[in-house]
Amino acid sequence: MNQPYLPHLPLPAALVKELGQRFGKRFSTSQAVRDQHGRDESVHPAAAPDAVVFAESTDDVAEAVRLCHTYRVPIIPFGAGSSVEGHLLAIHGGVNIDLTGMNRIITVHREDLDATVQPGVTRKQLNAELHDTGLFFPIDPGADASMGGMAATRASGTNAVRYGTMRENVLGMTVVLADGRIIRTGGRARKSSAGYDLTRLFIGSEGTLGIITELTVKLYPVPEAISSAVCAFPSVDAAVDTVIQTIQLGVPVARIELLDTLTISAVNRYSKTTLKEAPTLFFEFHGSPTSVEEQATTVQALALDQGGMNFEWATRPEDRSRLWQARHDAYFACLQLKPGSRAFPTDVCVPISRLAECIHATNEDIARSSLPIALFGHVGDGNFHLVVLIDPANPQDVTEAESINNAVVERALSMEGTCTGEHGVGIGKQKFLVAEHGEGAVEVMRALKRALDPDNLLNPGKILP
Amino acid sequence: MNQPYLPHLPLPAALVKELGQRFGKRFSTSQAVRDQHGRDESVHPAAAPDAVVFAESTDDVAEAVRLCHTYRVPIIPFGAGSSVEGHLLAIHGGVNIDLTGMNRIITVHREDLDATVQPGVTRKQLNAELHDTGLFFPIDPGADASMGGMAATRASGTNAVRYGTMRENVLGMTVVLADGRIIRTGGRARKSSAGYDLTRLFIGSEGTLGIITELTVKLYPVPEAISSAVCAFPSVDAAVDTVIQTIQLGVPVARIELLDTLTISAVNRYSKTTLKEAPTLFFEFHGSPTSVEEQATTVQALALDQGGMNFEWATRPEDRSRLWQARHDAYFACLQLKPGSRAFPTDVCVPISRLAECIHATNEDIARSSLPIALFGHVGDGNFHLVVLIDPANPQDVTEAESINNAVVERALSMEGTCTGEHGVGIGKQKFLVAEHGEGAVEVMRALKRALDPDNLLNPGKILP
Numbered sequence: 001m002n003q004p005y006l007p008h009l010p011l012p013a014a015l016v017k018e019l020g021q022r023f024g025k026r027f028s029t030s031q032a033v034r035d036q037h038g039r040d041e042s043v044h045p046a047a048a049p050d051a052v053v054f055a056e057s058t059d060d061v062a063e064a065v066r067l068c069h070t071y072r073v074p075i076i077p078f079g080a081g082s083s084v085e086g087h088l089l090a091i092h093g094g095v096n097i098d099l100t101g102m103n104r105i106i107t108v109h110r111e112d113l114d115a116t117v118q119p120g121v122t123r124k125q126l127n128a129e130l131h132d133t134g135l136f137f138p139i140d141p142g143a144d145a146s147m148g149g150m151a152a153t154r155a156s157g158t159n160a161v162r163y164g165t166m167r168e169n170v171l172g173m174t175v176v177l178a179d180g181r182i183i184r185t186g187g188r189a190r191k192s193s194a195g196y197d198l199t200r201l202f203i204g205s206e207g208t209l210g211i212i213t214e215l216t217v218k219l220y221p222v223p224e225a226i227s228s229a230v231c232a233f234p235s236v237d238a239a240v241d242t243v244i245q246t247i248q249l250g251v252p253v254a255r256i257e258l259l260d261t262l263t264i265s266a267v268n269r270y271s272k273t274t275l276k277e278a279p280t281l282f283f284e285f286h287g288s289p290t291s292v293e294e295q296a297t298t299v300q301a302l303a304l305d306q307g308g309m310n311f312e313w314a315t316r317p318e319d320r321s322r323l324w325q326a327r328h329d330a331y332f333a334c335l336q337l338k339p340g341s342r343a344f345p346t347d348v349c350v351p352i353s354r355l356a357e358c359i360h361a362t363n364e365d366i367a368r369s370s371l372p373i374a375l376f377g378h379v380g381d382g383n384f385h386l387v388v389l390i391d392p393a394n395p396q397d398v399t400e401a402e403s404i405n406n407a408v409v410e411r412a413l414s415m416e417g418t419c420t421g422e423h424g425v426g427i428g429k430q431k432f433l434v435a436e437h438g439e440g441a442v443e444v445m446r447a448l449k450r451a452l453d454p455d456n457l458l459n460p461g462k463i464l465p
Numbered sequence: 466m467n468q469p470y471l472p473h474l475p476l477p478a479a480l481v482k483e484l485g486q487r488f489g490k491r492f493s494t495s496q497a498v499r500d501q502h503g504r505d506e507s508v509h510p511a512a513a514p515d516a517v518v519f520a521e522s523t524d525d526v527a528e529a530v531r532l533c534h535t536y537r538v539p540i541i542p543f544g545a546g547s548s549v550e551g552h553l554l555a556i557h558g559g560v561n562i563d564l565t566g567m568n569r570i571i572t573v574h575r576e577d578l579d580a581t582v583q584p585g586v587t588r589k590q591l592n593a594e595l596h597d598t599g600l601f602f603p604i605d606p607g608a609d610a611s612m613g614g615m616a617a618t619r620a621s622g623t624n625a626v627r628y629g630t631m632r633e634n635v636l637g638m639t640v641v642l643a644d645g646r647i648i649r650t651g652g653r654a655r656k657s658s659a660g661y662d663l664t665r666l667f668i669g670s671e672g673t674l675g676i677i678t679e680l681t682v683k684l685y686p687v688p689e690a691i692s693s694a695v696c697a698f699p700s701v702d703a704a705v706d707t708v709i710q711t712i713q714l715g716v717p718v719a720r721i722e723l724l725d726t727l728t729i730s731a732v733n734r735y736s737k738t739t740l741k742e743a744p745t746l747f748f749e750f751h752g753s754p755t756s757v758e759e760q761a762t763t764v765q766a767l768a769l770d771q772g773g774m775n776f777e778w779a780t781r782p783e784d785r786s787r788l789w790q791a792r793h794d795a796y797f798a799c800l801q802l803k804p805g806s807r808a809f810p811t812d813v814c815v816p817i818s819r820l821a822e823c824i825h826a827t828n829e830d831i832a833r834s835s836l837p838i839a840l841f842g843h844v845g846d847g848n849f850h851l852v853v854l855i856d857p858a859n860p861q862d863v864t865e866a867e868s869i870n871n872a873v874v875e876r877a878l879s880m881e882g883t884c885t886g887e888h889g890v891g892i893g894k895q896k897f898l899v900a901e902h903g904e905g906a907v908e909v910m911r912a913l914k915r916a917l918d919p920d921n922l923l924n925p926g927k928i929l930p
Binding site for chain 1 (some may be wrong): 574577579632652658662670685688755815817848889897898903905913915928929
């Protein structure tokens with residue numbers, strides 16, 4: 001994690017000149033702008049790009065990429081900067097293409113339940129725009145991430161248990177390739193068997209195969225009824241068993257989130273809530289009033305069997321918002337447990353039958369550790385996070401966090417799980433890729449990278465070990 | 466369609482010898498066996514492979530592929546033989562690898578709602594095996610296709626409107642690459658952001674990038690209540706408008722299928738049913754008893770508004786089976802409209818808002834044609850088929866069917882749809898690929914093919930024009 005990045009050549013003067021001519025004030029080599037584009041939410045050391053282009057269109061991106069390709073200079077796409085695995089760090093230098101100015105919602109097809117957006121549109125912006133349409137976009141990773149970034153990391157979050165991840169919710173994209181060519185993948189039909197699935201190839205490719213400059217995503221009718229609830233449990237095991245039974249019964253729950261005691265106490269302090277400080281599940285049910293009622297009754301019965309205490313309900317939109325804001329702030333709340341610390345997050349996901357065992361063993365790791373560690377996550381998918389609080393300047397903290405992460409990942413892989421359910425590989429998860437997929441599959445990934453980016457210019461040093 | 470396939474070299478004697486030594490009686494060059502493996506359900510002229518290997522394991526497949534790779538001989542995977550676009554035709558000769566002997570259900574994880582199967586397992590076989598588990602596999606393309614073939618063509622069918630296609634329902638696969646290497650893609654976690662989505666790359670690749678030798682697929686709890694219904698309408702437009710409103714309201718209907726009057730009359734004759742000979746929707750609702758009731762009430766009201774006649778209900782399993790068997794037999798029923806004919810199927814899929822217009826205009830094509838043409842399909846997805854009945858030996862029939870197909874595809878593409886919703890490209894849809902995706906995207910597909918199969922040995926001549 002703290003390895004120094006390799007030194008790299010400065011940008012060719014001719015490229016700087018050409019980018020300056022093409023983009024004028026939308027091209028910057030100022031240290032402040034570079035620094036701002038060289039850090040994310042991760043514990044990985046910052047690494048500033050050599051320059052930043054502020055793109056406003058697909059043609060801007062294509063032109064910037066073409067120029068960088070001519071001079072064989074690395075290119076790093078930049079969205080909300082909310083990644084937690086170092087995805088945007090310019091570890092080999094190069095030009096950062098800031099896509100936040102591409103924040104236009106191009107079309108909303110109400111009748112087809114889809115929208116086409118530029119990559120800098122954030123999920124909250126999209127949902128605000130959809131407010132009067134009766135539709136919404138469900139993928140919600142907590143942070144107000146950009147749609148392009150969410151597609152690039154195959155993001156998911158709290159609603160995935162019902163609505164799927166970015167993998168299931170992008171119909172088509174416009175992508176700029178490593179040499180500046182512009183292609184269109186997918187379309188607006190709900191399904192197609194017309195050739196290789198290029199859309200899914202670019203989703204989760206973290207800017208290493210192409211730069212997403214437009215996305216068409218699925219929308220859903222806002223459910224007639226929505227109900228949220230919290231329920232405290234006597235133990236994490238009891239909470240997790242409730243989750244497992246809910247999923248196995250096929251209850252179409254929209255959200256089912258676990259927060260452990262430490263997380264709840266952090267949330268109470270940060271969000272001024274008064275939740276009982278115990279392992280807690282946050283639920284949300286979507287559907288018709290009777291369907292929501294039915295789901296809630298079933299899940300309450302399951303929870304009660306596991307010693308779950310009373311459900312506290314939130315049905316008014318403002319109460320639900322407050323509840324989920326508290327859930328989303330859990331990450332920041334945990335950071336306040338040790339002021340000045342950084343969060344080292346883990347992100348494993350396992351088959352649901354192994355979830356209780358996996359979390360149970362992980363809690364033993366937590367008990368043995370000297371660091372404050374909060375556990376929470378999207379348990380309906382089998383996905384949970386640890387937030388290990390470290391002082392990144394303290395090598396002992398870093399070593400201990402890494403060793404916990406290694407243990408958790410190793411355990412998840414032994415259970416046929418994955419090292420990253422939703423954060424992506426970036427820099428931090430590379431070392432697990434061969435263990436998870438095997439050398440052969442990783443070699444296929446390398447072959448795809450070589451085929452689409454033979455000069456290794458697109459976000460080099462990410463994903464592939 | 467009727468172009469003669471290029472002549473090709475006979476198999477090298479040394480390869481025949483080595484395959485014979487390795488596979489014994491499971492290797493055949495007999496004309497009868499070859500002929501049997503050189504035709505599918507399509508109108509494309511048969512093209513027999515030079516030999517057939519009957520594989521029983523991943524290692525068998527890998528060994529056969531390795532040998533073919535050594536001698537640079539084409540390899541064609543073979544499942545149920547139910548493809549309708551010539552996917553399995555040995556147009557460049559080569560060795561057919563028959564996977565029907567790999568028909569073992571390896572594991573069913575009830576608690577994780579997944580199963581791992583060999584590629585020769587058919588969907589009916591899997592569901593029969595699941596009978597006592599309370600789970601089922603929903604993807605249902607009508608034919609009792611093999612799971613490997615369904616993944617290879619990104620199949621879907623009647624349940625896709627609720628449960629998605631093979632794209633959404635395969636978690637991971639074992640794949641043999643062009644040189645015989647064996648890789649594993651994906652895993653058993655419900656979601657992952659760990660690198661490129663190799664699973665989705667092989668789904669829909671029609672045997673041109675690798676041979677699927679094992680699949681892990683999602684299962685679903687059998688719904689507590691299932692109800693099927695048929696409803697006749699005064700016009701196709703009225704039926705389609707009912708579909709569109711159902712989808713736009715977000716009713717989680719499990720199946721919603723349109724059969725036009727000609728199809729219904731063919732079904733009545735073939736399946737001895739007494740359905741009213743009018744444009745008809747077949748519905749199926751899944752859920753709790755109250756949810757099914759609610760869905761049915763909503764949809765009935767929508768249908769009534771469109772002049773829909775009484776719903777005829779089927780709730781007993783045997784009645785539902787009879788109904789859906791009749792739907793699935795529509796293809797064969799239509800063939801009987803003109804005994805001795807073959808079916809030239811179309812397969813477009815459009816955004817739902819364009820469906821009424823698309824079908825309406827297509828009905829004008831039908832009215833102008835001299836051939837019998839039935840229209841039916843998975844209208845909840847925006848996907849419908851024409852079955853154009855032709856005498857393949859009559860060049861006029863062929864020309865007319867092709868010209869109708871061209872018109873239908875051109876129309877669908879102009880509506881941001883796809884030339885193939887679920888059948889795949891095979892031979893028949895290649896000429897539309899550039900029009901649908903653009904030259905740039907097709908060039909990316911070619912680059913992927915070159916990266917994974919540089920000698921063009923895997924099912925050559927399919928997908929890519």
